Ligand SMILES: NC(=O)C1=CN([C@@H]2O[C@H](COP(=O)(O)OP(=O)(O)OC[C@H]3O[C@@H](n4cnc5c(N)ncnc54)[C@H](OP(=O)(O)O)[C@@H]3O)[C@@H](O)[C@H]2O)C=CC1
């Protein structure tokens with residue numbers, strides 16, 4: 001944003017994005033070695049002389065590159081920066097954050113490695129020569145944000161020259177997802193593609209590729225009207241015409257969008273903000289399908305469109321509205337399928353397979369997997385759910401195999417997939433590991449009917465920043481405990497827009513009309529547990545965790561978070577005293593669960609913060625409570641009771657304790673995949689376990705690690721977190737009567753947001769379970 005003096009000022013989201021890109025290290029990517037280079041021998045294998053062996057194998061047989069190098073899983077995301085998002089020709093260097101972003105999406109959603117390549121030339125010949133020369137490096141090329149019409153020729157010439165897939169994402173990724181949305185939208189409207197009138201705003205890379213694909217799906221050219229900044233593409237027009245627009249040119253007197261939109265069934269906007277006015281929308285046919293896909297601001301905002309036409313089905317490119325039509329739904333998965341079968345191209349059949357896989361996924365009967373993916377809020381195919389959400393973990397499971405199959409059937413798969421069930425199994429394992437575990441929690445939080453969260457540390461900067469995000473993202477309705485003057489000053493200092501009363505509620509610990517009620521409730525709860533009236537008054541006056549817990553008990557919120565300052569044990573004492581444990585929890589001491597999101601996927605640790613030296617019975621109970629919590633993330637718990645002893649290798653008291661805990665669990669919850677006692681490496685390696693104890697009822701890698709005492713749990717969790725640079729989510733308090741979580745002084749604002757989502761989802765789940 002320019003402030004008029006030639007200097008850029010930044011909005012909150014821009015500031016956050018700049019910080020995000022700068023810290024903890026600049027950029028969004030790094031390269032990691034997949035082989036250890038620990039000693040002389042490793043060095044001899046990885047480099048000279050050993051490396052000569054794979055070199056010579058590849059020289060003899062180029063296909064062997066897929067066995068000995070990363071090539072088969074490496075995509076080049078290539079741009080010259082001439083049409084970056086909706087930002088225009090900002091140049092190759094400035095496009096680098098976008099290309100790094102695409103790389104991260106490839107990795108996150110499909111485990112594909114990417115080198116981003118920014119080339120400093122607008123020239124077609126130079127682009128083609130440079131990219132073609134990179135063929136030995138890559139298994140595929142994803143062209144990105146290259147301006148039309150140059151992009152058409154660059155892609156065409158590269159496809160002819162290269163023997164690996166070349167795919168212009170802005171054209172074909174967009175076309176595939178648009179086609180899926182249109183097929184589904186028309187099915188709901190009871191229309192057929194052969195009969196519908198389609199009008200575009202935009203005649204660039206994305207719009208023309210969409211039209212070409214729609215035509216191959218049956219749309220009639222005579223029913224398609226193309227418009228851009230110069231209006232209708234009509235016969236005789238001279239401005240901005242090229243041979244790629246030519247097929248859609250009409251011999252007509254119509255000149256403007258307004259002249260052609262009447263009676264249109266589909267509006268396809270791939271142009272700029274605000275082009276489709278409510279008046280124009282009113283002219284469209286019944287049940288119109290509006291794809292307003294310009295980013296970041298669509299051709300018409302959904303609420304405006306809905307006001308003008310209640311019967312309209314509306315899609316945008318954005319994640320904050322239903323029906324997000326964005327090419328991220330396609331490119332990671334189409335490349336996954338193509339790379340896995342060694343495809344030499346991405347052809348029309350493979351694209352069509354992707355269209356039908358995406359369209360079909362939205363129409364699938366609600367399944368258990370879908371329920372898990374959307375945390376109980378299974379979406380039902382309809383006007384608000386024409387296509388899957390980008391975070392639907394089933395996308396990779398449907399698109400990649402369909403694409404690989406089409407590649408095989410059309411003869412472009414150099415390594416066809418012969419064992420499809422085994423391939424699906426591999427993709428499934430990736431989904432489990434991919435760390436998408438928090439996404440469904442956030443989706444569920446947005447629709448949680450129990451979303452009032454109380455923050456005990458309402459004056460803390462991290463809480464204030466989290467509060468703004470939580471409100472903006474519709475995750476929860478916060479109540480902050482803190483002095484109004486201090487909160488107001490800090491909100492202004494940090495440049496946060498939210499205000500008490502308007503956006504969130506306040507409890508003033510120094511002067512709140514509810515003070516007496518809180519004291520009375522505390523006396524009622526603790527009267528028989530040695531808390532005098534004077535002590536109760538002091539507690540309410542001096543301890544915000546006490547106030548938060550009392551407010552929660554009084555129904556002034558659905559969940560609470562505390563613990564940003566002071567000792568965990570003190571907060572735990574107060575939460576235990578006031579909130580207490582669930583009626584079905586036998587042991588008085590509450591326990592905790594920490595989740596680490598690592599490169600290998602989510603890993604749970606218990607008890608990391610609460611109970612110093614739990615008994616075998618307590619360990620059994622915390623394991624069951626932790627398993628229940630793991631299931632709430634949509635994951636099947638696989639619990640390992642850890643020890644220095646490996647299936648009876650030692651007979652020490654702590655080994656015996658864990659063995660006994662395993663026996664108790666087997667008795668009361670035989671269905672739970674759980675075993676012990678065992679070493680941590682045995683827990684995490686099925687191969688190792690097979691050697692030590694082949695009869696274990698724990699299959700695969702354990703995802704829930706249960707420790708014999710607080711020392712081992714906390715040390716292991718913090719060590720793994722630091723060594724693996726993992727994200728800590730938690731601690732999640734287990735077994736409390738109401739959702740109350742005690743965070744740690746090192747928690748970040750992002751950590752508070754994560755725990756907020758977990759707490760409000762838990763509140764809704766508790767309410768559902770109570771109602772049943
Ligand atoms: N949701 C998604 O997944 C995707 C969305 N997009 C969005 O689509 C838009 C176009 O992208 P792309 O095709 O790659 O870019 P191009 O530069 O290739 O094409 C842009 C097209 O939009 C037209 N246009 C621009 N402004 C207006 C206007 N005010 N009224 C009518 N037409 C206009 C241009 O016309 P002219 O040639 O006359 O200037 C041109 O035809 C961008 O906003 C982009 O963010 C793109 C890809 C994917």
Ligand SMILES: CC(=O)C(=O)O
Nearest residue numbers: 084085086170295327
């Ligand atoms: C989504 C995308 O690729 C674009 O807007 O360019």
Ligand SMILES: [Mg+2]
Nearest residue numbers: 085144145170
């Ligand atoms: Mg793009």
